[in-house]
Amino acid sequence: MTITFTVQPADRLPDPEREQLLAAPAFGEVFSDHMISIQWSLQNGWHEAQLAPYGPLLLDPATQVFHYGQEIFEGLKAYRRPDGAVVTFRPFAHAERFNRSCERMAMPPLPEAAFVEALELLVATDRAWVPEQPGYSLYLRPFMIATQRTLGFYGPSNAYRFMVIASPAGAYFQAGAKPLTVWLSEDYTRAAPGGTGAAKCGGNYAGTLVAQAQAQQQGCDQVVWLDAAERRWVDEMGTSNLFFVYGSRLVTPELSGTLLPGVTRDSVLALAAELGYTAEEGRIGVADWRADAESGRLTEVFSCGTSSMITSVGHVRSKDGDWTVGGGRPGPVTSRLREELTGIQSGERPDPFGWVHKIA
Ligand code: COI
Secondary structure: OOOOEEEOOOOOOOOOHHHHHHHHHOOOOOOOOOOEEEEOOOOEEEEEEEEEEEOOOOOOHHHHHHHHOOEEEEEEEEEEEOOOOOOEOOHHHHHHHHHHHHHHOOOOOOHHHHHHHHHHHHHHHHHOOOOOOOOOOEEEEEEEOOOEOOOOOOOOOOOEEEEEEEEEEEEOOOOOOOOOEEEEEEOOOOOOOOOOOOOHHHHHHHHHHHHHHHHHHHEEEEEEEEEEOOOOEEEEOOOOOEEEEOOEEEEEOOOOOOOOOOOHHHHHHHHHOOOOOEEEEOOHHHHHHHHHHOOOOOEEEEEEEEEOOEEEEEEEHHHHOEEEEEEHOOOHHHHHHHHHHHHHHHOOOOOOOEEEEOOO
């Protein structure tokens, strides 16, 4: 499907103001000049594709998404390279995952080509918003909401709106490169078999806030989620996936249906194998995490996600006690993977996987 966008240009923010905002952006606080919107209806399918000035939406208070939460989103980044080129990272992988979320949430899929075209148009138009500093990027947030005006809950909405907004971003975790301290959530779970854990829907995030607050009360940066049935197996951390490093062998929790299939997770699996590590999906028991960290067999743990990239996890806190991984310091495998992956994104390293997508 090729889609024709009407273009309504914005009054752009003057250069000096934009440059000031780009100098040290926090995560997700400022937005570029434009946004993308495409409507879907039962009668017309996808239509009314627009690039328009960034701004508030006017929605009826009875719009379905406000009441029943039929909403999904994605997150990916555009990078500016030293030669001035602007690239996005694995946009087709994000398009695919977006459509898997659509399927789970009974929403109409958006053709992958249209998803990527929308990203390209927004990034090309707001190219000046892609920061130059190493480690910074323009975070892209595609999302879709159910827009039928009804309080009836008889089935999926008969209308949707797909949108993309863009926000210049620095480091996600305030702690910077410091290893994270995580809290094992035993009172709350994030997802159960058959639920929506593998979909990137807003409700999955809303349901975790109370546990995240508990983690912070315990002096921790993030929550670690365990499986809902036995509270024994590690699923994921906060909004990221986890990797466990045993010397040169890496293990990440398998995609059981309750955790998000992270694009960074998938990239780390491929990259680790390419770099000569053994990279596997498997089950990680909490008891083994602790025993192996204490014996030294487990050498590093790191989290990975689009917004937070690769971040080392140094300390674990739980109701049954605390333990430290790898002396609480970032380990060499974590650092190497982070360097290699950011190198592919910035163009300092070759991209043997074809992950990088150049914006014309
Ligand atoms: C991402 O890593 O892109 C996410 O979607 C996490 C979000 C909570 C910032």
